[in-house]
Amino acid sequence: MKKTVFAALALGWATGLFAETVEISVDLKFDNIDYVAGERIRAVVDVANSSPESVSVGYPSSKDMLFVEVFHSGSMVQLEKIGKGAFVSRFSLESNEGQKLATYLGDHYPLRTVGKYLAKPVLLHGGIRYEGQLRAFSVVPGMKVRSALQMFKNVEGLRREFELLSWSRKNTEHLFLAAHDEGPVSRKWTTTDLGPLMRFRKPSLSVLPTGEVIVIHCWDRDRFRRSEFWSLPDALELNKGEFVRDPETAGSERVKELYKESGGVKPVARPWWKFW
Numbered sequence: 001m002k003k004t005v006f007a008a009l010a011l012g013w014a015t016g017l018f019a020e021t022v023e024i025s026v027d028l029k030f031d032n033i034d035y036v037a038g039e040r041i042r043a044v045v046d047v048a049n050s051s052p053e054s055v056s057v058g059y060p061s062s063k064d065m066l067f068v069e070v071f072h073s074g075s076m077v078q079l080e081k082i083g084k085g086a087f088v089s090r091f092s093l094e095s096n097e098g099q100k101l102a103t104y105l106g107d108h109y110p111l112r113t114v115g116k117y118l119a120k121p122v123l124l125h126g127g128i129r130y131e132g133q134l135r136a137f138s139v140v141p142g143m144k145v146r147s148a149l150q151m152f153k154n155v156e157g158l159r160r161e162f163e164l165l166s167w168s169r170k171n172t173e174h175l176f177l178a179a180h181d182e183g184p185v186s187r188k189w190t191t192t193d194l195g196p197l198m199r200f201r202k203p204s205l206s207v208l209p210t211g212e213v214i215v216i217h218c219w220d221r222d223r224f225r226r227s228e229f230w231s232l233p234d235a236l237e238l239n240k241g242e243f244v245r246d247p248e249t250a251g252s253e254r255v256k257e258l259y260k261e262s263g264g265v266k267p268v269a270r271p272w273w274k275f276w
Contacts, residue, residue: 023051026132028068028121036142036167036176037112038191041105043068043135045121049093055125058090065124066101070109073116073136079109112188114141142167142176142191146205150213155233157183162213164205166197173197175217177205177229179236189236194227195219204247207231212239216247 027046035041045066049055056062067087070079087108088101105111105119117139121132142165150160158181165176175197181187196219197203203217213229224247228240 024049024055024123024125024130026066026121026123026130028119028132028135030135030137032137032169034138034140034167034169035111036165036178036191036193037114037139038178038188039106039176039193040190041111041137041139043103043105043119045088045101045103046098047091047093047101047123048098049095052095053126054092054094055123056092057088057123058086059092062090066121068103068105068108068119068121070105070111071118071134073118076118079111079117081108082110083108111139114139140167141165142178145175145203148205148207148213150207150231152233155184158185158233159183160231160236162205162207164203164215164217165191169193173199175203175215177213177215177227179231192227192238195225201247216244219243 025046025048028043029046030041030043045068047055047066055064057064057066071077072079085107087103091099091101093099111117115138116136118134118136120134123130142163145164145166147164148162150162152158152160160179160181163178165178166173167176168174173196175194176191177194178191179189181189194215194217198218198220200218200221201224203215206214208214211231213231215227215229216224217227219225223243223245226240226242226244226247227238230237230239
């Protein structure tokens with residue numbers, strides 16, 4: 001009889017402990033497995049609150065905290081956080097509510113070094129630490145396709161090198177634009193995924209004197225993607241992306257647009273005999 005009571009108590013204690021550990025769950029899911037060095041590494045934190053209490057993160061009165069820990073795979077050495085920004089936007093959850101929140105790990109950890117990593121979300125609530133499972137991701141170098149160099153007349157010694165890189169993503173090859181500065185100030189810019197790449201034709205990379213950087217690559221069998229960046233000494237941003245049928249006429253199409261935007265050129269009034 002004593003053994004039965006003891007077993008029942010032990011089972012009840014274990015069940016109660018398990019219930020507490022699953023009252024709040026937190027998980028982390030990545031958009032991709034591999035990220036080319038310099039990309040913003042986006043993931044989604046999924047929080048579910050099954051406890052009778054509310055969960056609040058990011059508000060002035062909040063005592064709860066949510067963050068993501070990142071480790072070197074293999075050695076399990078934890079990376080040191082850079083900056084003091086919040087991992088996610090502020091949120092609050094009542095009982096039996098859930099929330100999905102985006103986070104960018106490269107904004108919080110030095111993740112430009114090629115290698116394999118592990119990450120897990122952590123929620124601190126009521127003095128208890130709720131952890132999610134470890135999720136793996138990798139930072140890869142990409143395969144160089146083309147490169148180009150930009151110089152700046154108004155900033156002496158500043159050199160900006162652009163690289164077109166390729167890497168397989170979800171069973172499809174993608175093209176990426178990476179850039180870094182050398183000179184008075186060294187800087188690495190965010191790497192941009194330009195989308196699927198088909199190797200019917202080698203991508204083109206052009207740097208114009210006006211500061212425009214043009215990338216044209218084969219998106220699929222019928223279309224080319226034209227990506228236009230504005231590259232200034234203190235800025236690099238995607239200005240426009242469009243599909244074109246013929247890469248040879250992509251530049252002339254833009255000239256036509258500028259012509260239309262300016263209202264065209266009015267014909268010169270001439271006597272009829274001047275045309276003969």
